[in-house]
Amino acid sequence: MIERLLASPFPGSDELLAQLRHTTVDGGCHCGCATVNLSVDRAGAAPAPVISAAPVSADISDGDTYTGVVLLVNSGFLSCLEVYSIGEPVRRLPPPHAIWPRPAA
Helix, strand or coil, X not given: CHHHHCCCCCCXXXXXXXXXXXXXXXXXXXXXXXXXXXXXXXXXXXCCCCCCCCCEEXXXXXXXXXXXXXXXXXXXXXXXXXXXXXXXXXXXXXXXXXXXXXXXX
């Protein structure tokens, strides 16, 4: 999912992609949704020069529900893959091929 979000070039996307091999999931949301917190081993990764704390997102709609994902960055490092919806919480991430990234302008 994160690789798909980073497939659309934007300032810092290459550095965030390089951080993935140093990134682990560090918990999730307490509501039971698919949001995950991320932790980057900063000793092995360089910060990304992003222009926003939410440099890329994607909207997903299956006609009945509206869902989205946002990649969050803190101090240039991956920090969260947030999944949101209007209505019921999203319990599972959509398949990567179902999302179309939208970098922040």
